[in-house]
Amino acid sequence: MSRRGQPNLATPGRRQVILEAALACFDETGVAATTIEQIRDRAACSIGSLYHHFGGKEGVASALFIDGISDLNAGLLQRLDDCSNAEQGVRTCVLHYADWVTRQPELARFLVHAREINFAPEARAELKAIYQRHFGAVFTWFGRFVLRGDMKQLPPETYIPIISGPIEDYARLWLSGRTRTPLAEVAEVFAEAAWNAVRAS
Amino acid sequence: MSRRGQPNLATPGRRQVILEAALACFDETGVAATTIEQIRDRAACSIGSLYHHFGGKEGVASALFIDGISDLNAGLLQRLDDCSNAEQGVRTCVLHYADWVTRQPELARFLVHAREINFAPEARAELKAIYQRHFGAVFTWFGRFVLRGDMKQLPPETYIPIISGPIEDYARLWLSGRTRTPLAEVAEVFAEAAWNAVRAS
DNA sequence: GCATATTATAGAATATAATTCTAATCTAAA
DNA sequence: TTTAGATTAGAATTATATTCTATAATATGC
Incomplete structure (x- = not known):
């Protein structure tokens, strides 16, 4: 368990999961209008993870x-x-x-x-x-x-x-x-x- | 003088001025990356004015x-x-x-x-x-x-x-x-x- | 197997930007 | 003039992006 009580959900495919989540968001809402938060939700990952892999x-x-x-x-x-x-x-x-x-x-x-x-x-x-x-x-x-x-x-x-x-x-x-x-x-x-x-x- | 010490710079061409400022910003920086603030600066208008005319x-x-x-x-x-x-x-x-x-x-x-x-x-x-x-x-x-x-x-x-x-x-x-x-x-x-x-x- | 380095995850804290809102000012029509 | 509607201003608020530090997982060398 991490410092803040959540398990660390690291997976080798995390990168791909984020990409797929992002594509779905972009397609529904448009690139400009989708927020990091929406992608994070759909990919079920943390902000840190997202920034680690892609920088934004x-x-x-x-x-x-x-x-x-x-x-x-x-x-x-x-x-x-x-x-x-x-x-x-x-x-x-x-x-x-x-x-x-x-x-x-x-x-x-x-x-x-x-x-x-x-x-x-x-x-x-x-x-x-x-x-x-x-x-x-x-x-x-x-x-x-x-x-x-x-x-x-x-x-x-x-x-x-x-x-x-x-x-x-x-x-x-x-x-x-x-x-x-x-x-x-x-x-x-x-x-x-x-x-x-x-x-x- | 307005309540906060600035003259009101209303002009009939304000709409056009904003459009031209925005186009210049969009062209230099891209639509996604230009901020309201940048447009406001270049058009020399207030945020209120910008939102009044265009809503964002x-x-x-x-x-x-x-x-x-x-x-x-x-x-x-x-x-x-x-x-x-x-x-x-x-x-x-x-x-x-x-x-x-x-x-x-x-x-x-x-x-x-x-x-x-x-x-x-x-x-x-x-x-x-x-x-x-x-x-x-x-x-x-x-x-x-x-x-x-x-x-x-x-x-x-x-x-x-x-x-x-x-x-x-x-x-x-x-x-x-x-x-x-x-x-x-x-x-x-x-x-x-x-x-x-x-x-x- | 064990120590250690590297990579990945988490989310609070912070910084940045968008948007709303109220008050003031201008303009034009009565 | 007076007054209604349009326009401007910018502070206050809200939303969003980004940074940062602490952990945890994984890989690497021994």
């Missing part, structure tokens, strides 16, 4: 964000492995995003709506490294098809917005409840549009 | 958001008036967004990054009405060209993401400093891609 709400949000993005990115690279031509690759970018959002809407909602996280310098650096590695890999994958003339030659920084922008925009719409049509029902339309936008004409 | 930070953000969206929307409808065919219309949607963001990057940054505002019910209702009116007008404008066969027939809720998603995605990139290439330099690419994605094939 900002830190919880950062960790959640980095985990989410990493999972999303890793999934895409895995699926690109099975593609053998430019059209398949482009369609996979769109369809994977739609699948992923459909499978974990709470996490997706968090990623999409939480653009206002004030990442700590280390988190910022980690995120930057993640992006660089990911986009590097994606560009490597697609590069040969541009060189080979299967895809239009465009300013490099425009490919991702052109291919992924529309499905991401629609996902935001769906996640916020402003449209009912599930992603699965329109994903093909976006895949088709993306391919039309970048295929060599 | 949330209210300031809501007003700013509604003003910004309204201006963006109004501008588009105005420019669509001068268009006489589908291609011009589609390109105008893209180019107007690029122009608008370039002209007021701070406000654009706020609109784009502040997806986490907890609008009060009235603000939410107002925003919904604004969106309905705007998208209603835009769909009316484009409808005839779809009927006439100049544009692809697609699920209605996919047109806007397909046309505007990419330029919005790129604008986010540019506004957050992750790309240097100005919108004006790539806007044509996006206009072209948008038209290719929706033109009748």
Whole structure:
């Protein structure tokens, strides 16, 4: 028993428990409006524990964000492995995003709506490294098809917005409840549009 | 002189002064991290005044958001008036967004990054009405060209993401400093891609 | 196994920020 | 003028975030 009469509830999974509690709170109330206290309640942990692992709400949000993005990115690279031509690759970018959002809407909602996280310098650096590695890999994958003339030659920084922008925009719409049509029902339309936008004409 | 030795600085433009101060704070520090105190300092007003006009930070953000969206929307409808065919219309949607963001990057940054505002019910209702009116007008404008066969027939809720998603995605990139290439330099690419994605094939 | 270092938990104490509230002042209309 | 409503002021209060010290659990070296 601790000094103040409560047992110490240390568990190896405490970090994960806090992350899940936080995600549920963020999803119900929004990141800005959820309090440390709410997360603490739902995770059934102490304030000290929460600060020990994450250093505050900002830190919880950062960790959640980095985990989410990493999972999303890793999934895409895995699926690109099975593609053998430019059209398949482009369609996979769109369809994977739609699948992923459909499978974990709470996490997706968090990623999409939480653009206002004030990442700590280390988190910022980690995120930057993640992006660089990911986009590097994606560009490597697609590069040969541009060189080979299967895809239009465009300013490099425009490919991702052109291919992924529309499905991401629609996902935001769906996640916020402003449209009912599930992603699965329109994903093909976006895949088709993306391919039309970048295929060599 | 007031009870506590300070003159009352009432001005008719106080509301606007607060909005501008808030935007500057939001842009420098992020919405989540700016405090009422910071806004109060920059606007040189009292806490009472701020709460009187907006009811808190949330209210300031809501007003700013509604003003910004309204201006963006109004501008588009105005420019669509001068268009006489589908291609011009589609390109105008893209180019107007690029122009608008370039002209007021701070406000654009706020609109784009502040997806986490907890609008009060009235603000939410107002925003919904604004969106309905705007998208209603835009769909009316484009409808005839779809009927006439100049544009692809697609699920209605996919047109806007397909046309505007990419330029919005790129604008986010540019506004957050992750790309240097100005919108004006790539806007044509996006206009072209948008038209290719929706033109009748 | 036992001592010791490291990591994790707890929650009271403190610091910071949001919000409310009452009084004073301004403005415009009668 | 007078007066009602709108606006401003800032102290007081309330809510929330953060720090800090004491314990307890766990891992590590011997």
